[in-house]
Amino acid sequence: MTLRTDEGHAVSLSGVRVYEVGRTTYNLTVAGLHTYYVLAGNTPVLVQNSTPSVPDGVIYLRTGVVTGEDYVGQAKSWDRYVVRQAKCARDYPNSAFAFEVLGRAAPGRDLDVLEESWMRAGGGKASVPSSVLTNKRVQTCEARYRAAGGTVSCS
Numbered sequence: 001m002t003l004r005t006d007e008g009h010a011v012s013l014s015g016v017r018v019y020e021v022g023r024t025t026y027n028l029t030v031a032g033l034h035t036y037y038v039l040a041g042n043t044p045v046l047v048q049n050s051t052p053s054v055p056d057g058v059i060y061l062r063t064g065v066v067t068g069e070d071y072v073g074q075a076k077s078w079d080r081y082v083v084r085q086a087k088c089a090r091d092y093p094n095s096a097f098a099f100e101v102l103g104r105a106a107p108g109r110d111l112d113v114l115e116e117s118w119m120r121a122g123g124g125k126a127s128v129p130s131s132v133l134t135n136k137r138v139q140t141c142e143a144r145y146r147a148a149g150g151t152v153s154c155s
Contacts, residue, residue, distance in 0.1 A: 003046075055104045057111035059118055062088065065096035071134045072122060074115040076107040113148045115139045120152040128154060 003011050037044040058081040062071045075081035085099055105114040116139040123131030125138050131154075140148070 055106045055110070057105045057107040057114075059102045059105065059111070059114050060084075061100045061102050061118075063098045063100070065098055067095075069134045070122065070132055072102070072115060072118045074111055074139075076111065109148050112139050113145065113150045116145050116150055117152040120150075120154045124154040130154075 003013065005011055035046060035048045038047055039045070056077045058075045058078060060073050060075070060081060062073060063069070073084065075084050081101075085097075088097055102118050103114050105111045119125070119133060119135055119139060122133040122135075124133070125131060125135045126133060127136075139145075140150075
């Protein structure tokens with residue numbers, strides 16, 4: 001097995017030794033990082049966060065690279081998010097788009113509320129004069145949005 005040092009140099013394991021001793025240990029999770037270094041004395045040691053459970057649904061922002069037009073959308077899974085990007089490239093072959101994940105939520109009500117919240121933060125659908133989005137419709141009506149826990153008002 002080959003490992004890399006913090007400077008990127010390859011090092012090989014020369015052996016493994018089982019060492020057992022009773023000690024107090026702590027779990028440390030660093031938000032936003034999957035791997036990071038900690039110091040064991042003067043030695044940097046690469047550690048890894050456990051992989052958190054990530055909801056399937058994806059809320060994304062699609063921005064026209066030339067036009068700057070924004071659209072908020074949802075996909076019920078990561079695979080469908082990737083398919084949406086490919087479909088957009090096929091449907092608009094003379095345009096370029098940048099995609100950004102805005103959030104993740106369980107498909108269904110949670111995903112709908114998250115998408116609607118992002119749309120409201122952008123001013124609502126395109127027909128609203130103050131909107132900065134090209135969305136032609138809202139995700140859910142006001143009463144359903146509020147009943148499901150939505151709290152964002154259109155700006």
